[in-house]
Amino acid sequence: MQIIKYPVRDTWADLLKRPHFDTSSLQSTVNAVLNDVRERGDEALFYYAEKFDKVRLSSLLVSKEEINASESLVSSELKTAIRQAKRNIEIFHRSQVFETKKIETSPGVTCWQKAVAIEKVGLYIPGGTAPLFSTVLMLAIPAKIAGSKEIILCTPPDKDGKVHPAILFAAKEAGVDKIFKAGGAQAISAMAYGTESVPKVYKIFGPGNQYVMAAKQLVSLTDVAIDMPAGPSEVQVIADRMANPVFIAADLLSQAEHGGDSQVILTTTDEVLLLEVEKEVNRQLAMLPRCEIATKALDNSKLILLHTDEEIIEMTNEYAPEHLIIETENYLQLADRVVNAGSVFLGNYTPESAGDYASGTNHTLPTSGYAKAYSGVNLDSFVKKITFQEITREGIRHLGGTIEVMAENEQLYAHKNAVTVRMKE
Incomplete structure (x- = not known):
């Protein structure tokens, strides 16, 4: 990680730049896939499963037998954890239910809003190096609470044509209606346009690689809504002399292991702490199974020493991190001054991992500085509000x-x- 001491204000913009990847070359590739699925439907999905996932499928739909069998393939410990997380996510998101209020704006003029669920939603769950069953919970549970009538899920199969059992179990617990074996831009196209098997939806949610993100943005131009623009994961930690460098290093690495294009940042006014964190990051890094991935992310990452808390808050609001962890003695006072962040984690005992899995808040959050204008996924993401008036x-x-x-x-x-x-x- 790069150590930067007391950067002057006019260098912050360059200092806080995210890793940049030129996606212009993706456009033609992704457009070709989108159009192919739009024209050939299921036939194209079978073709791309064989080309990209190296599997020849006989059916795109995950059968009820496969879903039911997933329960016996998931450990009791993980099932208990998934159910506990589901409970907390449900409690938090139910608290967001909109209450209709009729307002008389002037004599004889009454106006009100009604929240109506988006009827058909599509959830994309990546395959690859980690089965993101937690994202199934984060997306399907609020959709169910909102009242969406049709919740479908697309996720790539493995080389045996199977979907990870934890994803299937989480989907069953959260109330997903149909699951399809489709990944990448082709899955986004299927949900945007519909095929013989995959229903067309009105809004698409979920993370993915650059091809998936490009596909979501392209279909959102004319055909379907999406949750938000999204990029690589990121975290910023604010810490002072009271913080534990072991905790901070663990927090930084928990995001760095997401991918080589992730970014992690520490901001502090304590130089001794900064150097302790650097040592601790290197120590913990060597023990990580995903050490190689995390190491690439650390190349994009920084330890920044600033003069005052005021500078730290100004830099934080300029950076607008996806995740912000405040491990300081006065964390509540600092948190009150944060205006740009996806989700904030307060105190020494609140790791970002809690929000990722089981505290109850949603982990689908704006990245790449979009926290200046976007909220993370919440119950409102799955509803639309219709206004009424009577005169x-x-x-x-x-x-x-x-x-x-x-x-x-x-x-x-x-x-x-x-x-x-x-x-x-």
Whole structure:
């Protein structure tokens, strides 16, 4: 990790740059896959399963027998953990249920909103080096609470044509309706356009590699909504002399092991702590099974020494981290000043891993600085709000003149007339 001491303010923008990967070359490749699936449907999905996943499938749909069998293939310990996490995620997301309130904005004019579930949602769960069954819970549980009528899930199969049993078990527990063996950009295309097997959905959720992210952004231009733009995972830790360098190093490495394009940052005013963390990172790194991946991520990462807490908060809000861990004596005061972050973890005993798995908050969060404008996934991600209004005879009598004046001054005379005819009547 690079150590940077007391950087001046006008260097922060360059200092805080994320790892940049040119995705322009992906566009033509991803577009070709999207169009192929759109035109050939299931036939294309079978073709890409053989090409990319090295498996010849007889069916895209995961059978009920496969789903039911997953329970016996998952350890009792993991099943208990998944069920505990599910409970906490449900409790937190149920607290977000919208309550309709009717408001009389002026005499005889009543307005209100109603939250309505997005009827059909698609969840993408990556395969690859780690079975992200936790993401199944994070996406399917709020969809179920919101009331989505159809929850489908796409995930790539292994070389034996199987889906990891933990993913199947989590999907069953969380209430997923159908699971399909499809990965990559082809799965995004299938959910965006529909095939003979895979239903078309109205909104797509979930992480993925650069091809998946490019596919999501392309289909969102004209065909389907997506959860948010997303990039490689990241964490920033704020720490002071009261923090434990062992904890900090573990927190940094927990994100670094996600992928070689991840980024982790420590910001502190204590130089002794900074050097202790550097040593501890190297010690713990050597013991990690995913050491090689984490090492690549650390090449993109920084230990930054600043003069004051004020500078740290300014840098944090400029960086807008996906995950922010505050391990300081005054963590509540600092947290109150944070305005740009995906999810914040407070105190020495709140690792980012808690939010990833089981505390109850959602781990699908904005990356790449999008926390300046986007929220993480929550119950509202799975609903749309429809406004209603009811105006009585008295209401149009009171409000009509205002509407007529405004419409006339915008030179929209049909708008004005829609009020005038009622006022005359």
